[in-house]
Structure formats: C-alpha cells, structure tokens
Amino acid sequence: MSTVEKQLDDLKETIASEVPPDISVTEVKYEGPEVVVYTRDPRKFAEDGDLVRNLASKLRKRITIRPDPDVLSAPEKAREEIMAVIPEDAGVTDLDFHEDTGEVVIEAQKPGMVIGRHGSTLREITQESGWTPEVVRTPPIESSTVSNVRDFLKTERDDRRRILEKVGRQIHREEMADDEYVRITTLGCCREVGRASFVLSTPETRILIDCGDKPGSEDEVPYLQVQEALGAGANTIDAVVLTHAHLDHSALIPLLFKYGYDGPIYCTEPTRDLMGLLTLDYLDVASKEGRTPPYESEMVREAIKHCIPLEYGDVTDIAPDVKLTFHNAGHILGSAVSHFHIGDGLYNVAFSGDIHYEDTRLFNGAVNDFPRVETLVMESTYGGRNDYQTDREDSEERLIEVINETFDRGGKVVIPAFAVGRSQELMLVLEEAMREDKIPTVPIHLDGMIWEATAIHTTYPEYLRDDLRDRIFHEDENPFLADQFNHIDGGEEERMDVAEGDECIVLSTSGMVTGGPIMSWLEHAGPDPDNRLVFVGYQAQGTMGRRIQSGWDEIPIGGEGGRTQRLTLNMDVETVDGFSGHADRAGLMNFVKTMNPRPEKVLCVHGDERSVQDLSSGLYHDHNIRTFAPKNLETFRFL
Amino acid sequence: MSTVEKQLDDLKETIASEVPPDISVTEVKYEGPEVVVYTRDPRKFAEDGDLVRNLASKLRKRITIRPDPDVLSAPEKAREEIMAVIPEDAGVTDLDFHEDTGEVVIEAQKPGMVIGRHGSTLREITQESGWTPEVVRTPPIESSTVSNVRDFLKTERDDRRRILEKVGRQIHREEMADDEYVRITTLGCCREVGRASFVLSTPETRILIDCGDKPGSEDEVPYLQVQEALGAGANTIDAVVLTHAHLDHSALIPLLFKYGYDGPIYCTEPTRDLMGLLTLDYLDVASKEGRTPPYESEMVREAIKHCIPLEYGDVTDIAPDVKLTFHNAGHILGSAVSHFHIGDGLYNVAFSGDIHYEDTRLFNGAVNDFPRVETLVMESTYGGRNDYQTDREDSEERLIEVINETFDRGGKVVIPAFAVGRSQELMLVLEEAMREDKIPTVPIHLDGMIWEATAIHTTYPEYLRDDLRDRIFHEDENPFLADQFNHIDGGEEERMDVAEGDECIVLSTSGMVTGGPIMSWLEHAGPDPDNRLVFVGYQAQGTMGRRIQSGWDEIPIGGEGGRTQRLTLNMDVETVDGFSGHADRAGLMNFVKTMNPRPEKVLCVHGDERSVQDLSSGLYHDHNIRTFAPKNLETFRFL
Ligand SMILES: [Zn+2]
Ligand SMILES: [Zn+2]
Ligand SMILES: [Zn+2]
Ligand SMILES: [Zn+2]
Ligand SMILES: [Zn+2]
Structure with a gap:
C-alpha cells in the first residue's frame, strides 16, 4: 500500500469516527487540494450545516461531500425536486447532472438565491434530491469565452477527474526532505517589464509563478x-x-503543456477565462503578423483543463509543504497577490x-x-x-472636458483601449458621467475584444469593487448593461455607419494602435479635424500609438488587396493620463509602508532598470528593508 | 554526417594542407582536449621541431602526432633503438609499448634527459623507432599510490580511450545557444569551511568545480x-x-560516478594521485568509524580513469565555450587557482x-x-x-626552540600533522635545521600516510618551489631523501622500540588527533613528562586535538578487545602556529590587492560566517570591489 493509500485509509477512519454513527462513509479520495467524501447518506450530511465545516477545520482540509451514485434520484425526478426548492427569481438557466460524481451544476442568474443564507438552499437541494449542487452564474451579458470554457470542461470531465486525482495524490505525498530552505529563481521580468516567471523552491517542492511573454520582444521569453x-x-x-491573465504573465502558460507539463495551474476563475481569451488572441495576432506561434490552440485548452480555480482568501494546500492563498490585487479582474506559506510556520513569501x-x-x-510575510516579490x-x-478624479474631469469640447464642435471621440481592465474602467466613468449629465448621453461603441471582456467581468461580480458588486447583485443596476453601450458586431459596414453618424464615443482595441479594429476607426474618423483621438494608457516605445502621440500624422493603413496606403490624420490627438491599472510610485511605496506585517526583504x-533601482533604494531608505533588484x-535563498 | 565528423574532416584537410606534401595524414581524432593526428610518416613529422608547434598555434588546439600502427618497428626492435638514443644517466626503469596507438611510455629517473633540449631526444626516438614517446618520472621514493594509478591506467587503456574520444567530441560539439550569460551556483562552502562545490554555467555548458565533504559534519554534503x-x-x-586533493574539495568526486557521471575530471597530475590516496583513506576511516561510506573504492578508480591531467599554464578547451587554465595556488601539491575563459573574450572567472x-x-x-578576470571566487x-x-621565520625559530628544550631534558617530540602538505613543510624545516646544526641530527619518524604522501611529492618536483625543484633536479640534493627520515612500517612493535629509544622526532597522522597512529604515539610517549606534544596546525572544534590543547589530560584510548581505556597525558603540550597552508588575512588581502588585473567582483x-563577512567588507572598503558573501x-549571474 502506497503512503497515499495509507493516508487515505487513516483519513477515512478519522472521518467515520467524527460523523454520527448513522452516516456512512463509503470512500474518501483526493481531488486536487480537496478531500472528497462519498456517502450513502448525503441527506443526513446536509441536515447538519456545521458537520462539514467542523470536519474541515478538524482535518485542516477542504472537504466536499458526494453521494454514492446508487442513492441518487434519477435526473428527471431530481430536476423536479431541485426546481421546487429554488426560488423562481433565482433565474435558473441550466441544470447539468453528472451521474459519475452525483454532482449537479446549476447555472443561475442569481447564484446567491440558489445558495441561500449560509448555504441553506444548497443543503435543502441535497436533502430533497441526494445530489450535490454546484452553482455558477449565468453571464448577464452572454460571453462566448465563459460558455466555451464551461462546455469544454463538461466534455472533459473524465480527464479532469484523472488530473485532479493525480494532483491530489501529489499534494498529499509524504515529505521526503530532511533539509530546510526557501529559494526564488528569476526566469524573467527582472530589470524589464515582461516575461514574468519565477520558481519558488523548497527541498520538497518547485512551483512556477507566471509564465509570460515580453510585449514587443517576441523572442525574449x-x-x-x-x-x-x-x-x-x-x-x-x-x-x-x-497571478493574473495579462499576457506578460500568462502568454506562455499553454507552452508548458506542449513541453509535457501535466500538473495544476492555480488561478482565480476569472483569470482562467481571461487567460483563455487572451492567449487565443495572442495566437491569432502571431499568425496574422506572420510569426510562428509557439503553441497551438489545443494547448490553451489543455491549460484550461488543468486550472484549479481558487477564491480570494482560500488557504489551499498545493504541495506537502506549501499553502497558497490569493488576495485581491486591484489590477485587473481576478488578479491576485499570491501568498505562499511554507512548511509549518517556516517561511512566507508573497508575490x-x-x-x-x-x-x-x-x-x-x-x-x-x-498573517505573516518575510519576503515580498x-x-x-x-x-x-x-x-x-x-x-x-482630475483625470476623469479632464476626460469629460475633452469629450464635451469634441461634442461641442460636432466631433466624435475615439479611444484606443486595452480590452481587459482599462475599457471597463472607462465604461464606468462614461456611464456615470452620462447618468449625472456631465456629458450628453450618446452611444458608446465597443469594438474588438472589449465587449467579450466586459461580459466576463459581469460573470464574476464578486471580483469587482464592493459597491459595484452590490449594484450588480442587490439593486440590479449593472452599469455595464446601460443602453448606450453598443457592441460593434456588424463589421466594417457598422463602423462606417457610425463614422458617418452623430456624436458618439468609440472604445476600440488595440490599446497601443498596433493593429485590430482601431486601425479602421483611424481610417474612418481620422480625416475629420473635428474628431478626437484620446489616449488613456501608456504607449510603449515603438508602437504606432507612441508615434501618433509624438506627432506623426501620416500613418500606413493596410489597404485593399494587401497594398499599404498612407492615411493623413487630421483629427485632434489628446492624452489623458491617470487610468493605469498599476500603482504609481506613491502607491507602491504605500503598499509596503502600510503592509501588515512589514516584510524583511x-x-x-x-x-525597467531605473524603476527597480529607484524603488529598491526608496524602500531601503524609507523603511530600512533589505531590498534587491x-x-x-x-x-x-531566504532560509 | 554529424557536425563533429564534419569538423574533423575539415580539420584533416587543413592539417594535410599545412604539412609538407610528402607527409601523410591518415586520420584525425579528438581525444579529450587534444587533436590526435595519425600519420604514416612519423619520422618526417619528428624531423621538423617547429611543424607541430606551428600547427598547434595555427589551429589553436593541442596536437599529438601518432604513427599509423603498420609503420612501427616491432617493440623488441624499438626497445633497442630507443635505448640507444637515451643517455644512460636518464635512468630508464620501464618501457611500455602500446601498439594500438603507437605510443611508448618511458619511465625514467631523470625525465629531462629523455626529453632533451626543446624535445630533441624525444624527436630522435621517433625518428629511430617510429613510436611516439611519452615520459613519466620514476618516483625517487617508491610510491604505491603512483604505481597503482599508473598500473591501473595501463590496464584500462581501452576504456580510457573511449572516454577521451567521447569527451573530445563533446568539447568540440557545435555551439547551440544564441544567448549569453555566465552564472555561478553555490552548492556548498558558503559561510562555512567544507563541502566545496560550485556550478559554473553558461547557456552552453555546466561545469562542476570541486565536490568535497565537510570534516566533522559527515551528513552535510x-x-x-x-x-x-x-x-x-x-x-x-x-x-x-x-582545484586540489584535500577532502573538503575532493571527497565526493567519486560519488559522481556512482550517480552515473561519465565525463572528465580536470586536475593536475599530483591532484589526481593525491585524490586517489585521500579518498581511499576517507573510505577506510568511514568504515572504521562504523559509518556507511557513500561509495565504494571501485568509484575512486572510476574517478581516476576519468581524470584529464593538465599542467599549470596549459590553456585547454574543456567545452565549446570554455577554456580552463590552472595556475599554482601555493597551498598543497598540485593545488590550482582555476581560471575560466568563457566565450570568445566574453567573460573570465577565477576560482x-x-x-x-x-x-x-x-x-x-x-x-x-x-590575462583577464572579471569575477574571483x-x-x-x-x-x-x-x-x-x-x-x-618566527614560527620556525620557535619550533627549533621547543625541540631543543625537549632534547635538552632527554625527551622526544611528537607532532600530529596532516599527511599532505604540512608534514612535508615540516620535513624541510627539520632537515635544514639539522643540516645547519640548529638542532641535533636525530631520527625523524614518519607515521601514517606521511611517507606515502612524501613519495608523491618527490614524484612531481615540477610542482614544488623553484629552488626546491632545482635541488631535486640539478643537484641531486633531494631533502626528502635525507638519512634521518624513517618510515614507520614495522607497526606497533617499531613504535614501542622508538618510544623506548633515544631522542627523536615523530610526525604522525591524524593531524587533529581524531584517530590513526598518533593515538599509539600518545599511548607510548604520553606518560613521560619529558616528552612533548607539539601542535603545528589548526585544531577544529570538537576534535581531540582541540581538547588536549585546551587542557584535557585524560584521554580515551581504544584498548585490547575493544575496551576503552583512559590514558593520563603527562607530556608537555605546545602549540606553534604559522605553518598553515592557507593565506592569512594579510595574504588574502594582498592576493587581491596585487592581482593583475583587479577583479570587478x-x-x-x-x-565561517565572520570570516567571509570580514573579508568581503575589507575588500570592499580597501579596494572598492563589489563583494558578496x-x-x-x-x-x-555576471553577464
Ligand atoms: Zn498586468
Ligand atoms: Zn505585468
Ligand atoms: Zn585545501
Ligand atoms: Zn579547503
Ligand atoms: Zn602566510
């Protein structure tokens, strides 16, 4: 008997002795970081709301209860039983029964109503039907990414269970090393922005953190x-x-699977979906630019299949000697400060x-x-x-000013923006300004991946700011659903109509004018001096955005039949700073200054070289922390 | 055709075009770092002393010429031809013909006379016999280590050629990496003395430097x-x-072969032989102390078989992008400062x-x-x-004083000493003191491995100090052959005779009184208060030597039948410092201060922790060098 088998046997005995004698425990398994307990008495488990919670805190593991398959109601019968329990207002859009595990995935517009207070409705579902419910949100805006990911994971359930079981056994393997150390190896992202990748290693475990590309330097991986x-x-x-889905952190995650990796990817659920969206687009852009993509789209699917989503605050065993906890990073949807607790109180590292x-x-x-952090990356x-x-606030005022000026002279506003994060931030600014009549309520056209990225945001309101989440949850005032937002899905024709029409605002990718529909918008809106091009984000060296900012007004546009035409840009060019998703110098210093506890290193x-050196010496001088660049x-090595 | 085959073909063509048309080139091979050229005209090659030298400098490779086997005289005939060429005074003790390679190994008491001025006698040998001579010194003092190593390498010639050919092909493989970096990874020996081991890595190559144990902490490897x-x-x-044969650098080299390593070990010839001696003793001590040795003696032989000896100053390709040069380190016989030249002028690291x-x-x-050094370890x-x-000088005077005092009162002097280095240094001090009548000429008994280690020293006088080497070479005044030196080879009986006899000096291992024959000497000489125990080397924490130094006079001695007896030590205990093989603080600072060029890092x-921190800050403050502990x-990473 392997040591894992032995452990599972012990675990089963402990669980059996902890639950009341009339509750059977037929099998105990690892699935990823979770312990799955099979029982012939799911209803009794469900009766006592504290039973599972107490078990989890006693075992210091995450516990899932599953019914033994032969005690389940038939799906047709269960469907009726379940629907009878869930309030109608919950807006259930799908029930998906998995007979192999006794789980039913319930997709609902209002997941909270399926869950009930402290999970009471969930327990009722189990008591009535025997099935274990899992709840997901019906995207308020239809997202093809979310539905593709969910459909894909449905078809791959068997393989996914194999993966989770393997991962589970690996996490719970016996510790072998009699040595103690904690190390970080830098594989990229040092004295540069891009190709984030680090290895955190102990004698027992090696963890890869991020695996991104370097935008603008495709060969530097x-x-x-x-x-x-x-x-x-x-x-x-x-x-x-x-840590998050931006390509400088995620682009080469699928490549790992091409190299034969078969282990878990820990990330938040929105990060998983956004990674799918962005890496597929990354492949698309590469092939459009005539580069050989480093992997095929099949590898993106492999990556998604290997994701183990964690929520902020979940303390999760990811190795025999490492616990991972994600915390909100405030940067983009699902972005996480990643906290690693190593050994039993040995050392703590936060990325x-x-x-x-x-x-x-x-x-x-x-x-x-x-709780503790000795080293911060x-x-x-x-x-x-x-x-x-x-x-x-000043930035928003300036943006409103710029928009009003443009409308006053009858022009349109075109804003190149990143699909993920910046666009949604602007949508919120514009929606409020219109609601408060600071600017006229005109159509806001969303082009490129912006609509899709917004749909993903609305699928995961738990990851948004408290009051925004509450507006979406409780008051049904989802600002992203405002009428003035229009998804450009009619192609070139729709763009030309918009360009010939009345005042409006256009948000379009790519954010640095390196391709994508923004090129069309320049073509259609560029010749009219009444129109305005407004940059709201950093334009990197070498991009068309930077050139336009610095005064270029003759720009090459791919014409019919592949010929390059030159376009004369007559529209006004403005830059409004301050919408960055990154902390500025003050924010970075404050993050460390107010950090609790203050890290030692x-x-x-x-x-870039200057930024890391400046921040490093700033933190050292202000807070006397040992810093490294x-x-x-x-x-x-830290220990 | 592999790229190496292609290279060899090109090389053969180049060589053929460089030599006069009447000289045939039948084959060109790599053997380790050397290029071996086979010819049907070895005599013509030998006629022109400059031909090989010019070829070597043109190709920037080390070149060896070998006769095609079918143009060789028969060994019996060749023996006569060769002996007719070599002056009788050379003292040839063995001729060993290898028909597979056309080489004849000539062992002689005076190798210089076999070589002749600028190699003239060697060339004459080839001209007369067609064979390629290789010369080794007959040890002036018979060394079982040296003869065992030489005999072993003879029996393993076939396997050794396989190894050399493999190594040669690997050294001359095509460079694949398009990246550039130079890195050092520390595997031991940091903030501690012991388990020296480092990895020097480039995108192309990974080199392990040293692999030692940590004396007194057998489990810290x-x-x-x-x-x-x-x-x-x-x-x-x-x-x-x-770098050298001390166990804190070499003890675990044979372990690499247990782990499956099959590549080269670069070291000097004396380091190879001393490593053989010391690692076999290391196994012996481990099993005597009841520990399981980490490898078997077979692995020591493997290590010796894989040694590629280099001389000080030889610039040698050891990888496509790395050249290694050894320089005298002044520490023990064959010890080397190891200089790595990386890339074509890219970077230089010295250990x-x-x-x-x-x-x-x-x-x-x-x-x-x-020539250049950017980083010094x-x-x-x-x-x-x-x-x-x-x-x-003061130390020597003090030692002479201590000895004379002891003799004056009729006592004997017992000196625990390390077999390698310290003992030979003391032998030179004592031999001179006796020759100059500063102390009476009495027997100096050498016990433990000291005699054998001395024999190895006399085999390689080229590695000794200039004037010492000259005394051995030119004046036949080998101080190690002085009459008063006596090898204790009669065991316990001889020791007891000595202990009961007249004034004398005993040098015995182990140097820190942790076992070995010194224990017998304490037993026999310890009870007499007229005798003296003189420590001349560092006694580490936890050793018996350190305890005796600090006043212990009751020490446990393994008695008959394994019972432990206690011995009362009445003899005087003295310590005379200053004979260390290590540079002191001033020496270390001066090494860097006068280093040419001054390293950047x-x-x-x-x-230990304090020493590395002190040296690090000292070098930084005095010379403004970037230092690290x-x-x-x-x-x-350095580049
Ligand atoms: Zn980011
Ligand atoms: Zn980033
Ligand atoms: Zn040493
Ligand atoms: Zn050493
Ligand atoms: Zn010195």
Whole structure:
C-alpha cells in the first residue's frame, strides 16, 4: 500500500469516527487540494450545516461531500425536486447532472438565491434530491469565452477527474526532505517589464509563478530551459501559479503543456477565462503578423483543463509543504497577490503580481494584510523616483472636458483601449458621467475584444469593487448593461455607419494602435479635424500609438488587396493620463509602508532598470528593508 | 554526417594542407582536449621541431602526432633503438609499448634527459623507432599510490580511450545557444569551511568545480540533488574541475560516478594521485568509524580513469565555450587557482581554491596574474579581521626552540600533522635545521600516510618551489631523501622500540588527533613528562586535538578487545602556529590587492560566517570591489 493509500485509509477512519454513527462513509479520495467524501447518506450530511465545516477545520482540509451514485434520484425526478426548492427569481438557466460524481451544476442568474443564507438552499437541494449542487452564474451579458470554457470542461470531465486525482495524490505525498530552505529563481521580468516567471523552491517542492511573454520582444521569453526551471522536464515542476491573465504573465502558460507539463495551474476563475481569451488572441495576432506561434490552440485548452480555480482568501494546500492563498490585487479582474506559506510556520513569501494600491472604480485596492510575510516579490512598473500619476478624479474631469469640447464642435471621440481592465474602467466613468449629465448621453461603441471582456467581468461580480458588486447583485443596476453601450458586431459596414453618424464615443482595441479594429476607426474618423483621438494608457516605445502621440500624422493603413496606403490624420490627438491599472510610485511605496506585517526583504521586479533601482533604494531608505533588484537567472535563498 | 565528423574532416584537410606534401595524414581524432593526428610518416613529422608547434598555434588546439600502427618497428626492435638514443644517466626503469596507438611510455629517473633540449631526444626516438614517446618520472621514493594509478591506467587503456574520444567530441560539439550569460551556483562552502562545490554555467555548458565533504559534519554534503546541480542526472554536467586533493574539495568526486557521471575530471597530475590516496583513506576511516561510506573504492578508480591531467599554464578547451587554465595556488601539491575563459573574450572567472599567497618552503606563492578576470571566487579561511598568523621565520625559530628544550631534558617530540602538505613543510624545516646544526641530527619518524604522501611529492618536483625543484633536479640534493627520515612500517612493535629509544622526532597522522597512529604515539610517549606534544596546525572544534590543547589530560584510548581505556597525558603540550597552508588575512588581502588585473567582483567563500563577512567588507572598503558573501544554494549571474 502506497503512503497515499495509507493516508487515505487513516483519513477515512478519522472521518467515520467524527460523523454520527448513522452516516456512512463509503470512500474518501483526493481531488486536487480537496478531500472528497462519498456517502450513502448525503441527506443526513446536509441536515447538519456545521458537520462539514467542523470536519474541515478538524482535518485542516477542504472537504466536499458526494453521494454514492446508487442513492441518487434519477435526473428527471431530481430536476423536479431541485426546481421546487429554488426560488423562481433565482433565474435558473441550466441544470447539468453528472451521474459519475452525483454532482449537479446549476447555472443561475442569481447564484446567491440558489445558495441561500449560509448555504441553506444548497443543503435543502441535497436533502430533497441526494445530489450535490454546484452553482455558477449565468453571464448577464452572454460571453462566448465563459460558455466555451464551461462546455469544454463538461466534455472533459473524465480527464479532469484523472488530473485532479493525480494532483491530489501529489499534494498529499509524504515529505521526503530532511533539509530546510526557501529559494526564488528569476526566469524573467527582472530589470524589464515582461516575461514574468519565477520558481519558488523548497527541498520538497518547485512551483512556477507566471509564465509570460515580453510585449514587443517576441523572442525574449522566460528562461524555461535552464535546469532549475524545466531543463529536467516540465514535470519536475509541482505546480504553476498564475497571478493574473495579462499576457506578460500568462502568454506562455499553454507552452508548458506542449513541453509535457501535466500538473495544476492555480488561478482565480476569472483569470482562467481571461487567460483563455487572451492567449487565443495572442495566437491569432502571431499568425496574422506572420510569426510562428509557439503553441497551438489545443494547448490553451489543455491549460484550461488543468486550472484549479481558487477564491480570494482560500488557504489551499498545493504541495506537502506549501499553502497558497490569493488576495485581491486591484489590477485587473481576478488578479491576485499570491501568498505562499511554507512548511509549518517556516517561511512566507508573497508575490505581488501586478497591483493597484488604491481603489479604482472597478476594484478594491490591493490587499496588503497577511498573517505573516518575510519576503515580498514586488512589481515596480512605476517605481521610478518621478513616476507619479495624475490623480484619478482630475483625470476623469479632464476626460469629460475633452469629450464635451469634441461634442461641442460636432466631433466624435475615439479611444484606443486595452480590452481587459482599462475599457471597463472607462465604461464606468462614461456611464456615470452620462447618468449625472456631465456629458450628453450618446452611444458608446465597443469594438474588438472589449465587449467579450466586459461580459466576463459581469460573470464574476464578486471580483469587482464592493459597491459595484452590490449594484450588480442587490439593486440590479449593472452599469455595464446601460443602453448606450453598443457592441460593434456588424463589421466594417457598422463602423462606417457610425463614422458617418452623430456624436458618439468609440472604445476600440488595440490599446497601443498596433493593429485590430482601431486601425479602421483611424481610417474612418481620422480625416475629420473635428474628431478626437484620446489616449488613456501608456504607449510603449515603438508602437504606432507612441508615434501618433509624438506627432506623426501620416500613418500606413493596410489597404485593399494587401497594398499599404498612407492615411493623413487630421483629427485632434489628446492624452489623458491617470487610468493605469498599476500603482504609481506613491502607491507602491504605500503598499509596503502600510503592509501588515512589514516584510524583511523585498525583491523589486517588473520594472525597467531605473524603476527597480529607484524603488529598491526608496524602500531601503524609507523603511530600512533589505531590498534587491535581481537580474534574470539568479537564485536567492531566504532560509 | 554529424557536425563533429564534419569538423574533423575539415580539420584533416587543413592539417594535410599545412604539412609538407610528402607527409601523410591518415586520420584525425579528438581525444579529450587534444587533436590526435595519425600519420604514416612519423619520422618526417619528428624531423621538423617547429611543424607541430606551428600547427598547434595555427589551429589553436593541442596536437599529438601518432604513427599509423603498420609503420612501427616491432617493440623488441624499438626497445633497442630507443635505448640507444637515451643517455644512460636518464635512468630508464620501464618501457611500455602500446601498439594500438603507437605510443611508448618511458619511465625514467631523470625525465629531462629523455626529453632533451626543446624535445630533441624525444624527436630522435621517433625518428629511430617510429613510436611516439611519452615520459613519466620514476618516483625517487617508491610510491604505491603512483604505481597503482599508473598500473591501473595501463590496464584500462581501452576504456580510457573511449572516454577521451567521447569527451573530445563533446568539447568540440557545435555551439547551440544564441544567448549569453555566465552564472555561478553555490552548492556548498558558503559561510562555512567544507563541502566545496560550485556550478559554473553558461547557456552552453555546466561545469562542476570541486565536490568535497565537510570534516566533522559527515551528513552535510554539497547540494548535488538540486536541479541546477545533478538533479536532472549526473551527465547534465559537462565537466568537473578539481582545484586540489584535500577532502573538503575532493571527497565526493567519486560519488559522481556512482550517480552515473561519465565525463572528465580536470586536475593536475599530483591532484589526481593525491585524490586517489585521500579518498581511499576517507573510505577506510568511514568504515572504521562504523559509518556507511557513500561509495565504494571501485568509484575512486572510476574517478581516476576519468581524470584529464593538465599542467599549470596549459590553456585547454574543456567545452565549446570554455577554456580552463590552472595556475599554482601555493597551498598543497598540485593545488590550482582555476581560471575560466568563457566565450570568445566574453567573460573570465577565477576560482582561487585554497591558496597561500607567500612562498613557503614547499611552494611558490599563489599566482594572481591573469590575462583577464572579471569575477574571483575566493577562499576566506583566515579572512577574519584579526586572522593574522605568526611570521613563518618566527614560527620556525620557535619550533627549533621547543625541540631543543625537549632534547635538552632527554625527551622526544611528537607532532600530529596532516599527511599532505604540512608534514612535508615540516620535513624541510627539520632537515635544514639539522643540516645547519640548529638542532641535533636525530631520527625523524614518519607515521601514517606521511611517507606515502612524501613519495608523491618527490614524484612531481615540477610542482614544488623553484629552488626546491632545482635541488631535486640539478643537484641531486633531494631533502626528502635525507638519512634521518624513517618510515614507520614495522607497526606497533617499531613504535614501542622508538618510544623506548633515544631522542627523536615523530610526525604522525591524524593531524587533529581524531584517530590513526598518533593515538599509539600518545599511548607510548604520553606518560613521560619529558616528552612533548607539539601542535603545528589548526585544531577544529570538537576534535581531540582541540581538547588536549585546551587542557584535557585524560584521554580515551581504544584498548585490547575493544575496551576503552583512559590514558593520563603527562607530556608537555605546545602549540606553534604559522605553518598553515592557507593565506592569512594579510595574504588574502594582498592576493587581491596585487592581482593583475583587479577583479570587478569577488565572491567570498570557504570561511565561517565572520570570516567571509570580514573579508568581503575589507575588500570592499580597501579596494572598492563589489563583494558578496553568498549562501549555499544561491545563483549569481555576471553577464
Ligand atoms: Zn498586468
Ligand atoms: Zn505585468
Ligand atoms: Zn585545501
Ligand atoms: Zn579547503
Ligand atoms: Zn602566510
């Protein structure tokens, strides 16, 4: 009997002795970080709301109860039983019965009403039907990404259970090492922005954190090939943790599966879906630009299949000696500060990922309160001595001014924006300004991936700022559903109609004018000097956006039949700063200053040479913390 | 055709075009770092002394010429031809013909006379016989280590050629990486003395430098198991470089072969032989102390078989992108400062190994003159702020005083000493003192491995200090052959005779009184208060030597039948400092101060926490060099 079998046997005995004698425990299994308990008495389990909670806290594990398949009602009967329990207002849109596990996935417009107070409705469902309910939200705006991911995971349930069982056994394997150390190896993202990738290693465990590309430098990828990364094979890595879905953190996650990785990816649910959206687009852009994509779309599906979604605050065993907890990072939907607790009180490392320290319209500010943290790996994008951003209120006022000026002269406003994050922030600004009559209520056209990204945001309101979430939940005032938002889904024809029509605002990708529908908008709206092009985000060196900002007014446009035409840009060009998803210098310093507890060491990464050096010396001088500005391919030992 | 085959073909063509048309080139092969050229005209090659030299400098490779087997004289005939050429005074003791390669190994008491001025006699040998001569010295004192190693290498010639050919092909493989970096990973020896082991890595190549044990902490071994070391398999390492034979650098080299390593070990010839002696003794001690040795003696033979001996100053390709050069380190016989030239002028790293900066009686001071060095990895044993040693002249005077006092009262002098280095240094001091009548000429008894270690020293006089070498070479005044030296080879009986006899000096291992024949000497000489125990080397914490130094006079001695008896030590205990093989604080500082060129970065290793920190800050403050005091398991990137 392997040690894992032995452990499971012991676990089964403990559980059996903890539950009342009339509740049977037929099998205990690991599925990923969870312990799954099969019982012939799911109803009795469901009767006592505290039973599972007490069991979980006693075993210090996450526990899921599943009915033994032969005690289940037939799905047709169960459907009636379940629908009778759930209030009609919950808006159930789908019931999906899995007879192999006794689970029923309930898709509803208002998941909270399916769950009930402290899970009372869920328990009632089990008592009536014997089935174990799992609840997901029906996207308020239809999202093809979300439905594709959900459909795909449905068809891959068997393979996914195999993966989860394997992962579970690996997490609960016996600890072998008699040594103690904690190390971080930098595979990218040091003294540069891009190709985020780190290895956190102990004698027992090696965890890869992020695996991104470097925008604008396609050949500079993380140093995955070195021995301490994947040199000895992709499966020498125990787990992958993804802080958020931006491509500089996620683009090469699917590549790991091409290299043979078969382990878990821990991320939040929105990060999983956004990663799917963005990596598929990444492949698309690569092939449009005539580059060979580093992997096929099949690998994106593999990655999604291997995701184990965690919620903020869940303390999760991801290795025999490592617990992971995600906390809101305030940067984009699902972005997470990743906290690793190593050993039994041995050491704690937090990776900030990308953060925004203050509240924005979309998100609460980044969490910087932890039980313990000795070392922080910290983004430094705006860590430079003078990298202060315009105050958000001032920025919004300026944007409103710019829009009103444009409308006053009868022009249209075109805003190049990133699909994920920046666009939704602007949508909230514009929706409020119109509601409060600061600007006239005119159509706001969303082009490129913006609509789809917005749909994903509305699927996961729990990840949005408290009051925004509440508006969506309780008051049914989802601002993203406002009438003036229009999804451009009619192609070039619709764009030309809009361009010839009345005042309006256009948000379109790509955010740095490097391709995508924004090129069409320049073509249609560019010649009219009454129109305005408004940049709201950082334009990187070498991008068309940066060139236009700096005065170029002759720009190449791909014409009919592949010929390149030159377009003369007569429209006004404006830049309104202050909408960044990154903390500025003050935000980064404050994140550490108010951090509880204050870390002993900080590694400054994810910033250009000057930014990491400035932030590193700033933190050292102000707070007397030992700081480092690592290079790529270095290893730091902390214990 | 593989790229190596293609290269060899090109090389053959180049060579054929460079030599006169009447000289045939039948085959060209790699053997380790050398290019071996087979010819049907070995005599013509031998006629022109410059031909091979010019070829070597043109190709920037080490070149060996070998006769095609079918143009050789028969060995019996060749023996006569060869002996007719070599002057009788050369003292040839063996001729060993290898028909497979056309080489004849000539063992002679005076190798210089077999070589002749600028190799003229060697060339004459080839002209007369067609054979390629290789010369080795007949040990002036018979050494079982040297003869065992030589006999073993004879029987393993076939396997050795296989190894060399494989190594040769690997060295000359095509470079694949398009990236550039130079890194050092610390596997041991950081903030501690012992388990020296480092990985030097480039995108192309990974080299292990040293692999030692930690004396007194048998379970603390280098971190070989991590991915960036041997985690992915022992053969992910391209080469092993051994700086010197001390066990804290060499003890676990044979273990690499147990792990499946099949590549080269670069070291000097005396380091190879001393490693054989010391690692076999290491196994012996382990089994005597009831520990399971980490490998079997078979693995020591494997290690010896894989040694590729280099001489000081030889610039040798050891990988497509790495050239290695050894320089005298002044520490023990064959010890080498190891200089790595990476890429074509890209970067240079020197590992000091253990060094002595000033001349000693045995060795010239360490070399610190290099074409280029950007980073130095530096020993720090005596790097502490106050680690100044007594001046060597004062130490010698004090030793002479102590000896004379003892003789004056009719006592004997017993000196625990390390077999390798310290003992030979003392032999030179004592031999001179007797020759100059500073002390009476009495027998000096050598016990334990000291005699054998001395024999190895006399086999390699080229590695000794200039004037000592010259005395051995030119004047036939080998001090180690002085009459008063007596090898204790009669066991306990001889020791008791000596102990009951007249005044004398005993040098015996172990140097820290942790076992070995010194225990018998304490038993026999200890009770007499007229005798003296003189410590001349560092006594580590926890050793019996340290306890005796600090006043213990009741010591446990293994008695008959395994019972432990207690022995009362009445003899005087003295300590005379200043004979260390390590540079002291001043020596370490001076090594860097006078180093040419001055390195940009210094990693201070091989010293306790205080020593490395003190040396690190000393070098920084005095010379404004960027210094580091690494921990084990860290990786530093230099480029
Ligand atoms: Zn980001
Ligand atoms: Zn980022
Ligand atoms: Zn040494
Ligand atoms: Zn040493
Ligand atoms: Zn000295």
